[in-house]
Amino acid sequence: MSELATLNIERGGNGATAQTETYEVPFEAGQSVLDGLRWIRVHKDPTLAFRFSCISANACKECMMRIDDKVVYACLARLEPRDMHIAPLSNKPLIRDLVTEIGPPAERL
């Protein structure tokens, strides 16, 4: 039996009730939390919302979220074979799941 990472993800926003959903993700050494989130979308739930663009190159700075109560980039945080708690930024308006309004006001519609 291969190791698993257990991701407890705070979901909700935009009228939906906030709740924590738990997903088990196959663990492979060297993966990022972003890799785990992308695995969930393909294999478990395509509706899980999170922002990312550059895919782990540390260029776009879009995947900022709270992992175990620390504000980090999901692409730089290592996935670990244990329970991890993932939540949206607390100081930005919530759009859905892990997506918050991080664009400057002047660059929105």
Add this chain to the structure above:
Amino acid sequence: MTTTLEPTHLSTDVLIIGAGGAGMYAAIEAAKAGSNVLLADRSLIGRSGATVMAMMTVAVALGSQGPDAPAHHLADTLASGRGLCDERLARMLCEDGPECILELDEWGAGWARENGAIKSAHAPGHDRPRCVYVDFLNTGPAVSKTLRKVLHRHDSVRRVGDMLIVDLIKSKGVVTGAVAIEISTGRPVTIAAKATIIATGGLTRLYRRSSASFNMSGDGYALAMRAGARLIDMEFVQFFPIGHLAPRLIGLDPIMWDPFRYKLGGRLLNGNMEEFTERYGSSEDGRYVITRDAATYAITKEVAAGRGTPSGGAYLSFMHLSAETLNEAFGPVIKKLMANGIDLTKMPIEVSPIAHYHMGGVAVDEQMGTGIPGLYAAGEAVGGANGANRLSGNAITEVLAFGRRAGRSAAASIQNTVDQPEFDPGDAQAALERVQHADPDTRGRSINTAAMIAELQATMSDYVGPFKTEAGLKTALESIADLEDRLGDVPPGQPGAFEPSRIDWFDLRTMLPVARVVTQAALARTESRGAHQREDHPGMLDEWRCNQFVEWEADSPTIVRGPTITTQETAA
């Protein structure tokens, strides 16, 4: 909860789709020429696209450190293009490049200098040092930041992020605007524009592993094709030969080994730790001289012959170098590698070809016009300038040269048209209904669009990658047809704030026809040339020294051949 979101309507002179380097330069130029501009990006402004991810160098014949001229740069570009470059565009890239680089210099881009002169590196495929840079790992971000800073000085440019353009709207044969989704709310948006510039970059997202941003789905190709514009050279996808493969690492761009090879050489070895590129006609000798198509070919062949590394690539080794040498060249990166458990003095890393750039794209004239009135293209979205294989360093040059030209042309076209048809909401109705379509029973779980994208990426990587065969390409077409059937005509779920499965549906609506034309064009070209390698048709054939165009008729693409455009001077 089902509420119909009322469309928002916007109106502008010039709509620019994509806020990477080409889009930003086009916006600056159009604004300078007096136009109001709407600069739309599906991600956050200035964070996505390819320019911001470009680490390396910009090819330009400045002649600042020794004799050089655009004609020499052009000769190298044409040679690298293996006979297929549209010479008008290649010439423009080489001739306009220096002005753009100097303009960016005035704007404070901070090009690296030596004794006061802008410094050039010697990249593979060039006859002399010709590639300027800011810092070996930071050129793209610096270019991006500079353009962004200048953009902010222009009040007539409205920047809107989180906006996905899903269709161009035509009235009386003229592109008059677009229909979009505001991703953060799910609200439909209609846009009236007197001119539209496609600056959406390439199609690297069609593949499993790529070096560009996630959102480069070929959006602009699908938009242009559906609006009736022609695409060119779609079979030519460039793979970057030494993309990082293993061990897994985080926080570093997968093309990071390029600067290492520029500075330190390094040894490219097979699974038996032997040098191998000379078997395929390109010697290595510890220096970085091998062109991208040749290196991709050599690595892929070596893996196919059973001499690959454990993860299925080649080794890149710097073990012959001392820790001091490595630290001196790349101190901060060496530290990051150590944090990832990689000690370059003790172990080689594994590399393999990774989707990097697309030579093909929207066919344009010298003014960046697509032939459809009101529609222009710029940057990587343009096809033809780089032929069958792009020369190192030409990507940012084309971003700048073509972005600038497209911005000027679009602004000028507005002055010239008196009775151009205006945006007619009736022509946008079908596109609007698709965006507003709601299926109240599901929240986008009726089909797994994320899994479908992964399936498409697997198909393209396995059958339409660096090496192709007739059988493989036909398998790919079957798989694409199957995905098209499953996608259906309407998106799953209902409009809402940041609905990823719905956004993926619109992306598949873009990616599938683009994947189809790449595959069809590759199947039709029964030879091997540059980045297009057919195992069943090795060797370059004279009869194939021509371009293939995609024409869109009755909702489906057709591939037609056309002569390669040469200019009088080089034809003589």
